[in-house]
Amino acid sequence: MRDAEGEIAEFERGDVVWGVDPFKQDPITDPEVSPDGGGVAPRPWLIVSTEAVPFHPDQYLCLTLTTRTWHGASIPLSAESWAEGGAPEGSSIMP
Numbered sequence: 001m002r003d004a005e006g007e008i009a010e011f012e013r014g015d016v017v018w019g020v021d022p023f024k025q026d027p028i029t030d031p032e033v034s035p036d037g038g039g040v041a042p043r044p045w046l047i048v049s050t051e052a053v054p055f056h057p058d059q060y061l062c063l064t065l066t067t068r069t070w071h072g073a074s075i076p077l078s079a080e081s082w083a084e085g086g087a088p089e090g091s092s093i094m095p
Helices: none
Strands: 016-020 042-047 062-066 075-077 091-094
Touching: 016 062
Parallel strands: none
Antiparallel strands: 016 042, 042 062, 062 091, 075 091
């Protein structure tokens, strides 16, 4: 992952980062996608990998965060789950 200046950004296990949503890449079927091709709707990702994973810091293992609650295995996040910051809406981790 790269920061705004193009430098490789290193993250730690437990960090939540914003990244591309791989399931929202069609501007016709997904209105959140930029119609000018400028990008796709971002979503929050929980970093679960450590430095021991190959290709760190270029690649990470992540779990998605979602506001949907229909999935029985989702893990809800409360305000106390955040060391700093937080989610704009109630969120869960999707394993």
